[in-house]
Amino acid sequence: MRGKSRWLKILSVLVIVAILVASVLRGKVFFSESDEFIEKILSGESQNFSEEQLATYEIDINKELTHLKSRKDLEKIYFALGKIAALQGNYESSTNYLLNAASFITGRHQPIDALIYETLATNYLVLDDVENGYLYFEEANNVIFQLKNSPLAISFYQQFAKGLTEYTDHTTFPIYLLSEAIQLTRDEEQKVILMKQLAEVYDINGLKDLAVSELTRALNMSVSLHNKELQLQLMNHLIRFYFGAHQYEETEEMLKNYFSIASDDPKENYDMLWHWLQVQYFLHGYEGFENGLSKLAKKYPEVVEEEKEYIEWFIAFNRAYFLMLEGKYEESEAYLKEAELIKNRENVSPVVSELIEMVRLDLSYRTKASDINFTERYQQLLAKMYFTPDTSGIMHHVMPQILARLLELGDYETVYQYTSRLRDPLDQELDAINALRDMIQKSAQREMQFNTSFSRVVIKYGGYVMATLFGIGLAYGAYRYNVYLATLKKRVKDSGKTDTLTRTLTKKALYEQLESEMDPDKNYYFLLMDINDFKLYNQDFGYLAGDRVLVEISHLLKEVFPDAAISRHSGHHFIIVLKDVEEHAVIEKVTFILEAIKQSQTISAKREITCCVGISKGHIKNTIDIDEYINLATIKLNISKQRGKGIYTL
Structure with missing residues (x-):
């Protein structure tokens, strides 16, 4: 018995060792x-x-x-x-x-x-x-x-x-x-x-x-x-x-925090140095800019010597730029020539070259050079900047300056095209993907419904069965492609027309609707509505509460203006466009809606909500007229906000 027991123990140990060896071998041999x-x-x-x-x-x-x-x-x-x-x-x-x-x-x-x-x-x-x-x-x-x-x-x-x-x-x-x-x-x-x-x-x-x-x-x-x-x-x-x-005050404060932990190598921070000098100029004038340069020289004394040529270009370019803004064109010209000479010696990026070209063109424009087609040159520069990779983000702030110049030159078409690219959200897929969003956010409920729906069970498990049968599988795939994807494609095509939150028109859809229904003989009213202190409301009660306010206001606008084109614009603004109405009717409805928003138990549940409205009117003959009336309504809105809350200006 003792011998048999000993052999059983040995056998057990061998089995355990075999299992361990097999596990190791599986990890080393079979793990591909x-x-x-x-x-x-x-x-x-x-x-x-x-x-x-x-x-x-x-x-x-x-x-x-x-x-x-x-x-x-x-x-x-x-x-x-x-x-x-x-x-x-x-x-x-x-x-x-x-x-x-x-x-x-x-x-x-x-x-x-x-x-x-x-x-x-x-x-x-x-x-x-x-x-x-x-x-x-x-x-x-x-x-x-x-x-x-x-x-x-x-x-x-x-x-x-x-x-x-x-x-x-x-x-x-x-x-x-x-x-x-x-x-x-x-x-x-x-x-x-x-x-x-x-x-x-x-x-x-x-x-x-x-x-x-x-x-x-x-x-x-x-x-x-x-x-x-x-x-x-x-x-x-x-x-x-x-x-x-x-x-600029917030920018300056954040820049101080940035430089307190950033590397001491200026070459890694030229974009932030550029923002620093810009802020010093806008807050403190040209003297502030020069003081900013002095501070940078003290901060980077040794590295400046190592990167001397690039630093020299950086300083020369910025002096040329800010002296030009000050109207000191001769001094600006001297520094710009210095920057151009250094640029020719240095292997600089396309961003640098285009910034120099912009200042050169601006200087020529300000000094009224007669041998330059400024509209064409600014168009060319804008196109180059738009397609130039720019990790620093400088171009994002420079391009609006060129657009302003083209506006002065009367090139409304280019300004309209690029403004829509830069400022407006791109075409949205909102309607097409709402079902997918709900699928994620309510997946537990969705799964329960899926399991209790006979048709969904057939689709879900029938697909696996049919996949084993080649011919039927092809038929199922063709059906899915032609029906499901065709439907999705249509939804995607139509999705850019409405704002996902308020279900009002996007700004692009508003333009398209007005352009398609344009009647130069009819009078149009453009109402630009702004919710007062909405940023503070979001901070106090959260963005979900703010979203509910926007939704309720959009519902009210649709009730009061059933025949109007209504668009959500820039977060908490609404544009309402009325066609062929009497002025007294417009004023009556605007007065009503301003009071209704203030008194609404749903909109003003947490805090009284007030709005201001700017109103412009006129005939629409082309797209530029739409821009002009919206801009005029914006000016009237600012006047309303200066006058108080719950005010409209016509």
Whole structure:
């Protein structure tokens, strides 16, 4: 018995050792290159791959494909090759690999299924096929929801939002995607990065106040995280926002904070130095600019010597620019020639060359040179600046100056074209993607409804069955493409017409409607309404409460002006255009709505809301007339605001 017991113990030990050895061997022998690559993708390392690493993985995984013994691994291998191609920028090749991978999806490897669909979704955005992008977005989101995998969802929403903003005109849906990702993440540093991305999307949509608020919150979090790099990035964005809004005191304060933690190498901070000098000039005049230069010389005494030639150009150019603004044209000319000489010796960027060209052209314009076609030259310069990559953001602040000059020259058409590009949000996909937004925000309810709906069960599971039958699968695919995608395409086409929140017209749609219905014999009234102290309301009660106020006011406007063209403009402004009405009727309705807003128990529930209105009137003969009447209404609105609250001016 003792001998038998000893042998049982030995056998048990051998079994345990065998299991451990098998586990190690499985990790070393059976863990393939494609497995390793996918593990890194799932852990979020895809952004850190070098070109050499990707090339090595591509070679090794192709070898793995060549020696493949089981078809069950084709899904992961085709996915890995497709993802590598996408990271290398070969999107068509990537899509071909991924479609092959998708044909092997069985639901057994759901994380890989989700990665296939999400990469296809972003690929199609890059390839300018938005319909398929949304189609695979929905497929990926379905799988991710089933997995209940928050990190996967966060990564997917972030990447898809980036794809929409970089490659399409669909700039509203990313707000919902990034907001959802921010709610899902528990990593504070990742949350800051997402908030920064959300602020950039707000900016693209013209929601400047929301962008600044999001950046400020993100900056406070980055300070608590002691992340210096993130702090600098966020302060850089805030400086540009404040400067663009002419809030020079706030810009100066943020610049001081920026320089307190930034590197001592001026070459890394020339864009911020440029903003610093601009602020000193606008706050303190030319003397303030010279004092700013003196402070910079004290801050960078040693580095200035090392980068002497570039610093000399920087100082000469800025002196030429500000002396020109002061009207000291001869002195400006001398410094401009110095900057041009240094530029010719230095290998400078296109941004620098175009800034010098702008000052040279402005100087010629101010001194009334007679041998230059200024309209043509400013048009050419504007076109070059618009297409010049500008990481510093300087062009964003310079281009409006050129537009103002073209306006003086009477080139209304160019000004209209570029103003719409620079200021107006791009065409929106709002109607087409509302269902997708609801799918994300109400996914629990959606899944319950899906499970209880016979037709949805048939579609969901019938698709898997039909996929096994080649002929029926093709029929199903054709049906889905021709019906679902055709419907989505129509929605996308029509989506740019309404504001997602208030369901009023976008400004672009307003212009299009007025242009299409233009009647030069009829009299038009343009009403520009502004909600007083709305920024403070948002700060006190939150942006959701502010959104509710906007929605309720839009409903009231539609009731009072049922035949008007109503557009939401610049966040908390509304433009109302009335055609062929009597003046006393306009005044009566404006008086009524100002009082109704103030007395409304829903609009003024938290605090009394008042508005001011500016009114202009006249006949519309062309698009420029529309601009002029809106500008005139803006002037009248400012007069109303100076007179008090709840005031209109005609």
